[in-house]
Amino acid sequence: MVELRKVTKDYPMGGGVYRALRGVDLAIAEGEYVAITGPSGSGKSTLLHLIGALHKPTSGQVLLEGIDLGRLSPEELARLRNAKIGFVFQQFHLLPRLTALENVELPMAYAGLRPKLRRERAQAALARVGLLEFAHHRPNQLSGGQCQRVAIARALVNEPALILADEPTGNLDTKTGDEIVELFSSLHREGRTLVVVTHEPEIAARAPRVVKLRDGRIEEDTHGDL
Amino acid sequence: MGIFETLRTAILALRTHKLRTALSVLGIVIGVGAVVAVISLVSGATQEVKEQIAGLGIRTITINIFPGALRSAASARLLTEELSEKLSAAPSVELVVPTASSMGSTTIDGESWSVSLLGVTPEYMELFDDFYPKSGRFIHPLDEDRKVAVLGAEVAADFFGEEDPVGQKLTLEVAGQRVAFRVIGVMSPRGTVGMQNLDDYVYVPISTLQTLTGSRQFTSYIAQAADENLVEEAAGEIEAILAATFPEETSQRGIVAFGGRGFRLTPYSVSIQKEMISTYEESVSTMTLILSSVAAISLLVGGIGIMNIMLVSVVERTREIGIRMAIGARPRDIRTQFLAEAVLISLFGGLLGLGLGWLASFLGSLMGGWPLVFSGYPVLIALGFAVLVGVTFGLYPAVRAARLDPVEALRYE
Ligand SMILES: Nc1ncnc2c1ncn2[C@@H]1O[C@H](COP(=O)(O)OP(=O)(O)OP(=O)(O)O)[C@@H](O)[C@H]1O
Ligand SMILES: [Mg+2]
Numbered sequence: 107m108v109e110l111r112k113v114t115k116d117y118p119m120g121g122g123v124y125r126a127l128r129g130v131d132l133a134i135a136e137g138e139y140v141a142i143t144g145p146s147g148s149g150k151s152t153l154l155h156l157i158g159a160l161h162k163p164t165s166g167q168v169l170l171e172g173i174d175l176g177r178l179s180p181e182e183l184a185r186l187r188n189a190k191i192g193f194v195f196q197q198f199h200l201l202p203r204l205t206a207l208e209n210v211e212l213p214m215a216y217a218g219l220r221p222k223l224r225r226e227r228a229q230a231a232l233a234r235v236g237l238l239e240f241a242h243h244r245p246n247q248l249s250g251g252q253c254q255r256v257a258i259a260r261a262l263v264n265e266p267a268l269i270l271a272d273e274p275t276g277n278l279d280t281k282t283g284d285e286i287v288e289l290f291s292s293l294h295r296e297g298r299t300l301v302v303v304t305h306e307p308e309i310a311a312r313a314p315r316v317v318k319l320r321d322g323r324i325e326e327d328t329h330g331d332l
Numbered sequence: 333m334g335i336f337e338t339l340r341t342a343i344l345a346l347r348t349h350k351l352r353t354a355l356s357v358l359g360i361v362i363g364v365g366a367v368v369a370v371i372s373l374v375s376g377a378t379q380e381v382k383e384q385i386a387g388l389g390i391r392t393i394t395i396n397i398f399p400g401a402l403r404s405a406a407s408a409r410l411l412t413e414e415l416s417e418k419l420s421a422a423p424s425v426e427l428v429v430p431t432a433s434s435m436g437s438t439t440i441d442g443e444s445w446s447v448s449l450l451g452v453t454p455e456y457m458e459l460f461d462d463f464y465p466k467s468g469r470f471i472h473p474l475d476e477d478r479k480v481a482v483l484g485a486e487v488a489a490d491f492f493g494e495e496d497p498v499g500q501k502l503t504l505e506v507a508g509q510r511v512a513f514r515v516i517g518v519m520s521p522r523g524t525v526g527m528q529n530l531d532d533y534v535y536v537p538i539s540t541l542q543t544l545t546g547s548r549q550f551t552s553y554i555a556q557a558a559d560e561n562l563v564e565e566a567a568g569e570i571e572a573i574l575a576a577t578f579p580e581e582t583s584q585r586g587i588v589a590f591g592g593r594g595f596r597l598t599p600y601s602v603s604i605q606k607e608m609i610s611t612y613e614e615s616v617s618t619m620t621l622i623l624s625s626v627a628a629i630s631l632l633v634g635g636i637g638i639m640n641i642m643l644v645s646v647v648e649r650t651r652e653i654g655i656r657m658a659i660g661a662r663p664r665d666i667r668t669q670f671l672a673e674a675v676l677i678s679l680f681g682g683l684l685g686l687g688l689g690w691l692a693s694f695l696g697s698l699m700g701g702w703p704l705v706f707s708g709y710p711v712l713i714a715l716g717f718a719v720l721v722g723v724t725f726g727l728y729p730a731v732r733a734a735r736l737d738p739v740e741a742l743r744y745e
Contacts, residue, residue: 181662199742
């Protein structure tokens with residue numbers, strides 16, 4: 107499903123560059139649930155953005171279902187993100203002016219789906235995360251946990267090959283966070299492929315496979331059920 | 333994303349900043365308003381000029397002699413048919429028609445009405461296109477000194493209604509005498525030509541009017557040049573003749589269309605249609621130039637205003653752009669979205685400008701006296717300009733939005 111080969115990523119910094127990833131090899135199979143952990147600044151988010159086609163690697167290759175992301179144009183990367191990737195962020199990243207339902211519909215709008223079909227599928231996705239009755243609330247009328255569940259519904263709605271989450275519980279209290287983690291586990295049981303970045307060991311422990319990063323390298327990979 | 337989706341998104345975004353949006357369109361409003369005003373001014377004024385040319389003819393030369401301004405009685409005496417003959421003898425002049433005017437009054441059912449009498453010669457009718465007797469006939473050379481009258485269309489309708497006046501008597505009070513005129517003809521409606529309403533006159537033989545008013549002085553002559561290209565030459569010849577006739581007087585060409593009042597002190601004025609028209613056209617083109625400059629500057633300012641507001645909007649919504657990109661908006665989708673916003677803003681300004689332009693041209697036509705010409709195409713031009721400005725000045729902010737790096741945009745606080 108996902109394969110990284112000798113991936114490095116440099117960020118421009120001052121006069122020179124900062125190497126955030128220093129040669130990462132990683133393969134994730136379909137249906138896997140992988141947690142990525144490591145200290146702050148170790149490159150977890152950078153890695154997730156590379157897998158999610160938001161960034162291109164400085165060197166090495168990122169292959170998604172065999173497609174080399176480095177060769178794609180910005181337009182093609184956007185298409186690919188739309189069809190194959192569902193993102194969940196620490197800050198939820200919902201559009202404040204849109205209702206929960208409209209937020210969930212948005213990826214399908216960019217996919218060019220008919221409005222009627224969009225509405226049906228968005229409602230189904232909201233039902234899946236248990237928020238159908240909040241469909242017409244705006245983000246500022248929802249709790250943090252509810253916002254994150256709307257974001258998860260949005261990530262699910264285009265039936266992506268891969269769901270990527272960056273610190274999804276970072277802005278939530280422990281109890282609400284647990285509910286979100288439970289939601290991920292149930293998605294995993296449904297056969298979806300998940301990659302979750304977290305620096306909390308308890309949350310990482312819920313995933314069958316844990317990849318530990320340190321200073322831009324993989325320090326440990328439990329390989330879980332592989 | 334489809335076009336309706338894009339527009340809906342744009343409207344939603346603009347609605348959150350109503351005041352800012354409204355203020356940013358001011359330049360466009362003024363610019364488009366000026367464009368609309370130019371169009372309607374030019375078409376109204378052009379129509380007016382065309383009517384003038386069509387009415388009196390480009391070959392027409394108007395000569396006014398002001399007896400009151402003459403210094404000697406000797407000069408005054410010269411103002412006779414002799415002068416008319418002298419003028420028609422000029423090589424570039426084809427026709428000279430003397431006219432004299434006087435006011436009269438009549439009483440109908442105990443009510444007093446004032447009447448404008450115009451003493452003319454038979455050739456007067458030839459000066460105008462589409463001016464002919466609808467009933468009866470016009471003044472004939474044999475009518476000299478006879479008390480006959482030809483009625484303008486409005487006078488006939490006022491005094492005789494549906495009835496045919498030909499053969500009837502019209503009693504008028506002229507220069508203190510009661511005179512019974514026999515109506516010999518009624519003219520076709522012709523309307524206003526130059527400064528005078530042809531339908532509003534009672535036409536009588538000039539000799540008859542002069543006898544009644546006790547004066548043989550012609551107040552004005554209407555001459556026609558032999559050819560359209562000879563108008564200025566003919567005017568020159570006429571002035572030379574007048575200067576030779578009144579050697580001690582100074583001459584000055586006047587423009588009667590703009591009042592003529594200023595020229596009362598000179599004994600005569602010679603004005604040509606061409607001058608009137610070109611003066612008219614000059615003032616129209618001056619106004620066109622001014623309004624066009626206002627339009628161009630305002631559209632530029634308006635465009636920059638839109639660019640500014642859109643750049644601010646792009647920065648403010650960096651995070652939103654990042655989110656949209658993360659969930660699959662292509663750079664092209666982002667560009668279209670911001671472009672749609674810019675065009676909507678300027679279309680909104682364009683519509684307001686259209687209203688302003690119409691208002692301005694309405695007021696302009698009231699003050700300038702030209703007809704108000706309404707047509708659909710200023711609407712297209714106004715909206716066309718608005719879209720053009722929106723696209724031109726919205727493109728750079730839109731492209732900037734589309735070029736944002738998704739990760740950087742997401743991290744933007
Ligand atoms: N756009 C950037 N420009 C410069 N340096 C960056 C940029 N993004 C990340 N970095 C640097 O790269 C390194 C890795 O960043 P990354 O965000 O991947 O870390 P992380 O593991 O997600 O950390 P955290 O747990 O704090 O989120 C950090 O040292 C960071 O400062
Ligand atoms: Mg991070």
